[in-house]
Amino acid sequence: MRLLNNRRFRAILYQVLVIAGTVAVGFYLVSNTLDNLAQRGIATGLTFLGREAGFDISESLIDYSAADTYGEALVVGLLNTLKVSLIGIVLASLIGTVIGIARLSSNWLLARLATVYVEGVRNIPLLLQLFVWYGVITALPSPRQALAPMPGVFLTNRGLRIPSIDWNPAYWLVLAALFAGLVGAFLMARWGRRRHEATGRPFPAVLAGTGLTLALTLAAFVLIGAPLALEVPELKGFNFQGGLVLSPEFAAVLAGLTIYTAGFIAEIVRSGILAVARGQTEAALSLGLTRLQVLRLVVLPQALRVIVPPMTSQYLNLTKNSSLAVAIGYPDLISVANTAINQTGQAVEGVAIAMAAYLTISLGISAFMNWYNRKVALVSR
């Protein structure tokens, strides 16, 4: 009795009970599922991952054919999900930031257009937007009547094809120069920042860094004799062959996700900027900074503190929304997992794998954004 009256003991007891309850429910669900599966004679286990998949996937970042395993097929799907999510996050952030700033512009037309964009894309379901983009893209002419906006570039309902550059071993030197340029730019920016802090003389780090990188890369390219062999797409049989291709499915998913998420990001950016007191801007302007400098040096660093946490949610949403790609035939993780589930009949394992993959990606994004958030948070001195 005395023990139960102890507050500390009670607190621990409740926690132990809750954990025990959760574990018990989890254990019941898992063991009951296994029992039911066994009773119905349904195969279980992950051995199917090592069996030949026997189906093709239309686009893949790694070499894949129908003779590869289910495990490899799922990896292809996962990489496709990551590809569209990462590119989508970068593009949505860029577009969203621009639109968010535009909504605050003193230019009436620009601000209204940005408002129309935000209200439009935020309030139409993403799935519908995907269907619209896919419909627009597949309404392009067929390969035999391809649009050719530039020589070697073909736009058809099979996607966008552009010439690709044939790989030349000497390109390693160019890549090395590019890398050296980036390292140089980074060091130069650090030196510039130190000098700025010490002497107050600003240093145009972005301009100088870009210049250095480009110059080094170009110099290396000229040094190896500027070999350039283009592989131009040409119409062979049913479709264009060769060159780089942007598939209609990927383009539609990317456009849908980017444009939809950018609407939300614009609002986050706008609220972040509005959260910075007006007096800050006025003070900075009175010090003689230009509008761009005020935005870059005073407003955005403070706005980021407000922007980063909700931004994390948008990145997570975008990644998870990419699973809608299955509706228009982009071979993402869900699409591949669906086929694997149906061919093997192992739905429990397939769904579990997909869930684990999304959980891992989401936790990874969260961890990265939390790290970034700590970095930009106000440091109290």
Add this chain to the structure above:
Amino acid sequence: MHPIKTVFAVAALGLAATPAMAGATFDAVKAKGFVQCGVNLGLHGFSAPDDRGNWSGLDVDLCRAVAAAMFGDSTKVKYTPLSAQQRLPALQSGEIDVLARNTTWTLSRDSANGLNFAAVNFYDGQGFMVPTKLNVKSAKELDGATICVLPGTTTEQNLADYFRATKMTFKPVVIEKNEELTSAFLAGRCDAISSDGSQLAAIRANETPNPADFMILPERISKEPLSPAVRHGDDQWLDLVKWSLWAMMAAEEKGIGQQNVETFLTSNDPDVKRLLGVTEGNGKALGVDEKWAFTIIKQIGNYGESFDRNVGKGSKLKLERGLNALWTNGGLMYAPPLK
């Protein structure tokens, strides 16, 4: 969206408390008073709802036949429309009692997936449909083509197998809903669409603006015996499903149809007497009324009538009987003796 439904079905496996025992499905169906039948989301000729929500089709007739045998009333069916991916989990988890959803009978489904197939109610084969203006006359000319295909079916695998075997290449466009897939094909996203021959005929007849602009290539690249299926673990239920179908075939063989079935009640043919329950025994063996087969024929008709009405001469699809003719007419439909 279907991944959610798959998750539900999977969750149902985790929560389902009743283990599958012999006779469990049969008794449960009898107790609840209707058959829960898993059908296609909408495939003309096999299972599709009309504008008033009444289902019809070859697969639907099988569901109705089972209900007629069990309850003497073919309307005692509830339909669960299922996508290709949902169908197996739905049956495994007990959400439905019988799956009549143009499902191909394969070894792995019959064993590892925990299903039992009753009997084939339609022999199909996978083929290709192309726009006539593409000028392709044979599947062998499809090297390099982009092909629209439904996911999560044997179709996707057959396609990969065929192109590997013939050393040709192709690009799949995999879209999970029939309508979206068809519209992508009609928009020209793909050079060809690949599916079961019957399905291609249904698309051509119902969904193309002008059927003459499309042709189905002659090759059949796979065997697709479509069959109703039940869960492992209830042999009595399996028996009822398969004999309901075979009774319809036996009736066609004897020339007994919906219109004339009553006149056969006075027949002296011992086979007919057993089929129609005049000589008792079959009903008792199956655990249903002795008039079970009579009711099926009276309410649904024989197999040939069902075929003609849904996919054959009397339908928009106008499929030939072909392999689906009775064995006596050179087809594969063959009912074991009902005795």
